[in-house]
Amino acid sequence: xxxxxxxxxxxxxxxxxxxxxxxxxxxxxxxxxxxxxxxxxxxxxxxxxxxxxxxxxxxxxxxxxxxxxxxxxxxxxxxxxxxxxxxxxxxxxxxxxxxxxxxxxxxxxxxxxxxxxxxxxxxxxxxxxxxxxxxxxxxxxxxxxxxxxxxxxxxxxxxxxxxxxxxxxxxxxxxxxxxxxxxxxxxxxxxxxxxxxxxxxxxxxxxxxxxxxxxxxxxxxxxxxxxxxxxxxxxxxxxxxxxxxxxxxxxxxxxxxxxxxxxxxxxxxxxxxxxxxxxxxxxxxxxxxxxxxxxxxxxxxxxxxxxxxxxxxxxxxxxxxxxxxxxxxxxxxxxxxxxxxxxxxxxxxxxxxxxxxxxxxxxxxxxxxxxxxxxxxxxxxxxxxxxxxxxxxxxxxxxxxxxxxxxxxxxxxxxxxxxxxxxxxxxxxxxxxxxxxxxxxxxxxxxxxxxxxxxxxxxxxxxxx
Amino acid sequence: xxxxxxxxxxxxxxxxxxxxxxxxxxxxxxxxxxxxxxxxxxxxxxxxxxxxxxxxxxxxxxxxxxxxxxxxxxxxxxxxxxxxxxxxxxxxxxxxxxxxxxxxxxxxxxxxxxxxxxxxxxxxxxxxxxxxxxxxxxxxxxxxxxxxxxxxxxxxxxxxxxxxxxxxxxxxxxxxxxxxxxxxxxxxxxxxxxxxxxxxxxxxxxxxxxxxxxxxxxxxxxxxxxxxxxxxxxxxxxxxxxxxxxxxxxxxxxxxxxxxxxxxxxxxxxxxxxxxxxxxxxxxxxxxxxxxxxxxxxxxxxxxxxxxxxxxxxxxxxxxxxxxxxxxxxxxxxxxxxxxxxxxxxxxxxxxxxxxxxxxxxxxxxxxxx
Ligand SMILES: Cc1cc2nc3c(=O)[nH]c(=O)nc-3n(C[C@H](O)[C@H](O)[C@H](O)COP(=O)(O)OP(=O)(O)OC[C@H]3O[C@@H](n4cnc5c(N)ncnc54)[C@H](O)[C@@H]3O)c2cc1C
Ligand code: SF4
Ligand code: SF4
Numbered sequence: 001x002x003x004x005x006x007x008x009x010x011x012x013x014x015x016x017x018x019x020x021x022x023x024x025x026x027x028x029x030x031x032x033x034x035x036x037x038x039x040x041x042x043x044x045x046x047x048x049x050x051x052x053x054x055x056x057x058x059x060x061x062x063x064x065x066x067x068x069x070x071x072x073x074x075x076x077x078x079x080x081x082x083x084x085x086x087x088x089x090x091x092x093x094x095x096x097x098x099x100x101x102x103x104x105x106x107x108x109x110x111x112x113x114x115x116x117x118x119x120x121x122x123x124x125x126x127x128x129x130x131x132x133x134x135x136x137x138x139x140x141x142x143x144x145x146x147x148x149x150x151x152x153x154x155x156x157x158x159x160x161x162x163x164x165x166x167x168x169x170x171x172x173x174x175x176x177x178x179x180x181x182x183x184x185x186x187x188x189x190x191x192x193x194x195x196x197x198x199x200x201x202x203x204x205x206x207x208x209x210x211x212x213x214x215x216x217x218x219x220x221x222x223x224x225x226x227x228x229x230x231x232x233x234x235x236x237x238x239x240x241x242x243x244x245x246x247x248x249x250x251x252x253x254x255x256x257x258x259x260x261x262x263x264x265x266x267x268x269x270x271x272x273x274x275x276x277x278x279x280x281x282x283x284x285x286x287x288x289x290x291x292x293x294x295x296x297x298x299x300x301x302x303x304x305x306x307x308x309x310x311x312x313x314x315x316x317x318x319x320x321x322x323x324x325x326x327x328x329x330x331x332x333x334x335x336x337x338x339x340x341x342x343x344x345x346x347x348x349x350x351x352x353x354x355x356x357x358x359x360x361x362x363x364x365x366x367x368x369x370x371x372x373x374x375x376x377x378x379x380x381x382x383x384x385x386x387x388x389x390x391x392x393x394x395x396x397x398x399x400x401x402x403x404x405x406x407x408x409x410x411x412x413x414x415x416x417x418x419x420x421x422x423x424x425x426x427x428x429x430x431x432x433x434x435x436x437x438x439x440x441x442x443x444x445x446x447x448x449x450x451x452x453x454x455x456x457x458x459x460x461x462x463x464x465x
Numbered sequence: 466x467x468x469x470x471x472x473x474x475x476x477x478x479x480x481x482x483x484x485x486x487x488x489x490x491x492x493x494x495x496x497x498x499x500x501x502x503x504x505x506x507x508x509x510x511x512x513x514x515x516x517x518x519x520x521x522x523x524x525x526x527x528x529x530x531x532x533x534x535x536x537x538x539x540x541x542x543x544x545x546x547x548x549x550x551x552x553x554x555x556x557x558x559x560x561x562x563x564x565x566x567x568x569x570x571x572x573x574x575x576x577x578x579x580x581x582x583x584x585x586x587x588x589x590x591x592x593x594x595x596x597x598x599x600x601x602x603x604x605x606x607x608x609x610x611x612x613x614x615x616x617x618x619x620x621x622x623x624x625x626x627x628x629x630x631x632x633x634x635x636x637x638x639x640x641x642x643x644x645x646x647x648x649x650x651x652x653x654x655x656x657x658x659x660x661x662x663x664x665x666x667x668x669x670x671x672x673x674x675x676x677x678x679x680x681x682x683x684x685x686x687x688x689x690x691x692x693x694x695x696x697x698x699x700x701x702x703x704x705x706x707x708x709x710x711x712x713x714x715x716x717x718x719x720x721x722x723x724x725x726x727x728x729x730x731x732x733x734x735x736x737x738x739x740x741x742x743x744x745x746x747x748x749x750x751x752x753x754x755x756x757x758x759x760x761x762x763x764x765x766x767x768x769x770x771x772x773x774x775x776x777x778x779x780x781x782x783x784x785x786x787x788x789x790x791x792x793x794x795x796x797x798x799x800x801x802x803x804x805x806x807x808x809x810x811x812x813x814x815x816x817x818x819x820x821x822x823x824x825x826x827x828x829x830x831x832x833x834x835x
Contacts, residue, residue: 045531052527055487114668116490120499133668134525135487141524145678251534256527258484258534318502320484 011037011153012463013456014173014183016160016223018042019049020136020445021427022189023143024452025459026152027111029187032460036152037181039173041159041190041218046254047140049191050215050399050428051445053256054136055119056129057108058442059101067115070127074098077128084438090235094434096408100450105130108449112142121317124286129442136445160190161222165230168420184463185422187455188412189448192400192428193221194241195253200397203239210302212246212396217253224429227404232420233413236401236432242439243293246396248303249321261391262316263323264292265379266361267308268350269393271299274333274342276350281368281378285316290439293395305336306391307347309383315361323389332388351382399444403432410455422462424455468506471544476504478536479512481528488522492664493823494542495522500830511639513545514812514819517664519672519683523752530751543754550811553631553638562807566756567763570808574767574800581796584612585788594788601714607788608795614705620802627806632814639822647825655820659813662687675748686740690768693733697775700727716782728779734772738765764809771797 013029015022018040026038040047063071077098081089109115114133118126125131132139148154160181162174170186193199195217200208228234250259265285270276278295282288296304308323326332329347330340350372357367359381369376404412404425411419412430427448434447479498482488489495493515501508520539528534551563562569585594589607598606605613658664662684665672671681704723707713717723742765745758774794781790 043531045529112670114670116668119486119489120496121486131490132487133490134521135485135527137527138487138521138525141677254527254532256485257487258481258528314502318480318483320481322480 011035011181011183013037013185013187013459014039014170014181015187015189015456016173017049017188017190017427017429018047018140018144018154018156019189019191019427019448020051020054020140020143021429021448021452021455022187023051023140023147024449025187025189025424025426025456027143027147027150028453028456029460029463030147030150030152030456032457032464034185034460034463036147037183038147038152038154039158039160039175039181040154040156042156042216044156046216046218047144047156048137048216049219050194051448052137052140053215053254054132054139054442054445055257056122056125056131056442057104057445057449058129058440059104059446060098061102061105065105067117067130068127072128077101080128080440081434081443084440085434085436086438088436090433093406093408097434097447097450100453101446104446104449107453108139111146113139114142124284125441159218159222163188163223163226163230165227165420165423168231168414168418168423170420170423185424185459187410187424187426187452187459188223188227188404188429189425189427189452189455190223190429191216191219191221192431193219193224193402194397194400195219196221199225200241200400204297207297207302210394211243211297212248212250212255212259212394213253214244214246214250214255214257214259214396214398215253219428221400224402224404227412227423227425227429231414231416232423233405233415233417234402234432235405235430236403236436238402240401240432240437242290242398242401243297243395244289244398245292245296245304245306245393247319247321248392248394250394250396255320255396258320259396260289261306261319261393262289263306263308263312263319263391264288266312266315267306267383267389268347268376269304269306270338270343270346271296271304272301272338274339274346276346276374277304279374279377281376281380283364283378286441292393293397296393297395302395304393305338306393307332307343307383308389308391310385310387310389311381312383313389319391321391323391325387325389327386327388329383329388332390336390336392347383350376350380351384354380354382398439399428399431401432401436403428403430406430406433406451408454409458410451411458422459424459426451426455468548471548472506472509475509475513475541475545478538478541479504479509481534481536482538485528487527488525488538490668491521491525492517492519493658493820494538497823497826500826507639507641509545510549510635511819511822513542514549514635514815515823516542516546517662517672517816518543519665519667519674520749520752521667521673524673524677537752539752540754543757546812546815547754547757547760549635549815550631553634553815554807554811555627555630555634559807562804563760564756566760566808570763570767570800570804573803574797577799577803578793578796581608581792581799584608585792589788594792595785596788597783597785598787599783601716603782603787604715604791607791613795617798617802620799621805624802624805628811628814631806631811632818635815635818636822639819646829647821650828651821651824654824655817658820658824659817660691675744677749682740683744686737686744689733689737690741690765691737693730693735693737693772694768696726696730696733697772698730700724700730724779727775731772731776731779734768735776738769738772741765742769760809763804767797767801767804767808771801 012034015026015038116133164171173181333340333343353369353372367380410424412423528536665684670679674683778790
């Protein structure tokens with residue numbers, strides 16, 4: 001443990017979790033004069049939690065820059081958030097995040113984060129979101145470099161297991177083998193519990209065994225559980241999680257962005273009983289992306305198959321694994337271990353139901369089915385041009401919504417509605433105050449950066465008093 | 466790694482990058498990759514020669530080892546480039562020179578040096594060799610004019626021919642989709658990228674070299690080497706002009722064009738090569754391809770020796786050491802030009818050819834998008 005030399009009493013602010021939120025908190029607290037120790041479960045190579053897998057951040061801004069194509073005012077930002085959450089959000093905190101996001105671009109740049117133009121294939125985010133040059137890991141690297149240069153102490157492979165919080169006051173955090181960390185203030189930024197399969201099972205049952213976890217295996221939710229055990233007030237839907245359709249061949253953990261599949265709108269999707277179960281062409285993929293995880297999670301064995309033909313292949317971003325390819329539908333079915341006769345029948349029925357139209361992936365076009373249940377409302381073209389392709393799909397969990405309640409100073413709220421004296425939370429562990437359902441691309445980092453900075457500021461102030 | 470395995474591994478890694486694209490803003494490799502869906506040998510060879518080995522994408526990669534995807538683009542690209550140099554060189558019988566390049570370069574240079582030493586001792590004799598020679602034609606009293614001009618000219622022409630042949634083969638083999646027509650604009654654009662080392666800028670912060678931190682030192686040191694080399698080339702050309710057309714023979718006075726250009730170039734080369742060698746020594750071995758590092762080191766050491774001996778010759782040309790220094794300098798120069806097409810220098814032509822293709826492709830892609 002590299003922290004031997006660091007006396008526990010020499011720490012003002014203890015930060016648990018070294019992702020976006022924790023790093024923003026540590027840097028801010030350090031800049032405010034506090035002596036900061038950051039504890040991170042992962043090794044140096046795998047540090048950075050889910051933030052390591054991100055690529056863009058949403059922020060309010062008044063005009064176009066070299067990197068964004070236009071303005072994104074507060075009212076529009078708020079309206080977007082209201083829509084995805086169905087209005088179920090803590091308005092005060094949400095507006096705080098939106099307003100405070102305005103200076104994020106310059107603040108992040110000061111910490112060494114650099115930008116790039118929106119990636120090809122992400123035009124829908126070109127106005128609202130900033131893309132980090134090199135993605136989330138480059139961002140995380142920049143934060144670590146800055147934090148270390150400022151004098152923040154960092155300990156890797158240091159998982160905190162227990163929190164000692166009495167009467168709303170943080171006393172100590174304990175890791176393995178009698179490691180104890182004391183500090184005047186605590187910032188918990190340890191992410192959600194998306195990597196904790198047994199916890200997910202509490203809500204999803206055995207189905208959770210078949211989920212793929214897109215991010216870090218280290219987000220076990222231990223700190224969230226500890227805070228709740230110490231009396232913190234929960235917030236956000238405990239069953240809620242952001243789940244997308246992934247290539248079923250993805251690694252169980254940490255597959256990140258590359259295992260997602262954008263093929264759904266361009267073909268049909270069947271479950272392992274070879275039945276279609278949802279309108280594949282309901283809306284643009286970025287808008288429907290996040291419901292397909294849940295849809296597949298409710299299919300038998302939590303698996304589905306995207307079925308395409310040669311016309312469809314160039315329509316979407318390539319993914320990491322090549323599609324299963326076959327010269328005919330029965331052969332494709334056999335290769336995917338589906339019933340060949342059934343798949344042939346489903347494809348034929350679908351092909352017959354397709355109405356002629358003008359195919360255009362850029363708009364909600366008029367290519368649709370008639371008399372088919374469920375319908376395919378757009379981009380429906382007959383699946384008739386060999387070779388035929390199939391991708392197996394599984395639900396991929398991005399993050400969970402359950403968190404602890406906080407106030408506008410990032411103080412953790414206890415069940416008696418009183419705020420903690422010296423316990424602060426930032427990032428995914430408190431995002432449920434704002435995001436109760438749905439997701440706005442790039443908003444996870446926004447919440448973490450805004451609340452990370454607040455938590456760092458407040459923790460430093462608290463430690464100084 | 467045998468070729469087929471390397472191509473398979475290259476396709477695997479590029480397929481992952483193509484689904485990710487986070488590094489799109491770093492260099493030309495990623496935008497070029499995105500114009501493709503599958504990665505055959507030709508695609509990989511082309512992409513590899515677009516890579517400047519800045520390593521930004523290695524430290525930024527969430528899939529770098531120990532992640533099970535084990536993405537390591539700089540290392541992969543270096544392996545592929547080495548393969549390019551080997552495969553496209555001429556004559557094919559010399560391709561093995563790329564296998565253990567440092568050893569080959571050292572052996573050739575040592576032989577050249579020995580040959581010149583023997584030549585000088587036999588034809589010039591010790592008396593003239595260790596004497597002080599002053600005034601016009603001093604150098605030629607140690608090594609005769611014809612011996613000093615004709616072989617280097619022949620060797621340079623040969624080297625140039627080999628490099629051009631390699632570039633043409635590279636061009637032919639990497640042709641095909643997505644393509645785009647090559648006009649003067651592509652040449653200009655590629656020249657701008659190459660001469661400015663644009664892809665070592667890393668969006669302004671420099672590159673992750675020698676380690677994870679950002680630094681502009683590699684870019685500036687490379688500039689010193691490259692422009693130092695050009696200045697020395699200019700110095701030699703001016704000297705040749707003086708000699709042939711004006712009848713002024715070397716050595717030239719300190720404030721003459723050949724000496725001023727040569728000195729500036731020599732100092733640039735010395736600092737640049739020494740600095741790059743220091744960076745190599747410090748550099749993270751993980752994103753490196755070991756044999757490529759050896760090739761780089763051999764080239765840099767030889768270039769360093771050439772410049773140091775050149776400067777020493779200038780400093781001591783009016784002393785009895787001149788003869789010996791001249792012989793050593795000529796040995797280093799001979800080694801340098803003999804191994805020029807069979808060592809790291811080759812990267813310049815393949816890189817430039819790849820950048821031309823890139824400029825043409827990008828133009829075409831933009832035209833199609835509009
Ligand atoms: C594939 C993928 C892509 C995404 N893309 C984007 C995007 O482009 N934009 C966006 O805004 N959001 C994106 N998100 C969501 C985003 O990753 C999260 O909202 C954000 O990273 C949360 O930041 P955080 O700091 O709260 O948690 P994390 O970044 O997950 O950090 C938590 C850290 O705490 C550590 N930790 C956990 N438990 C302990 C413990 N007990 N002791 C010590 N340390 C502990 C973990 O190791 C981890 O490093 C993406 C998510 C995924 C999975
Ligand atoms: S090097 Fe890594 S981060 Fe960069 S594009 Fe490739 S997979 Fe993505
Ligand atoms: S090492 Fe640098 S130049 Fe090479 S592919 Fe990566 S980012 Fe591009």
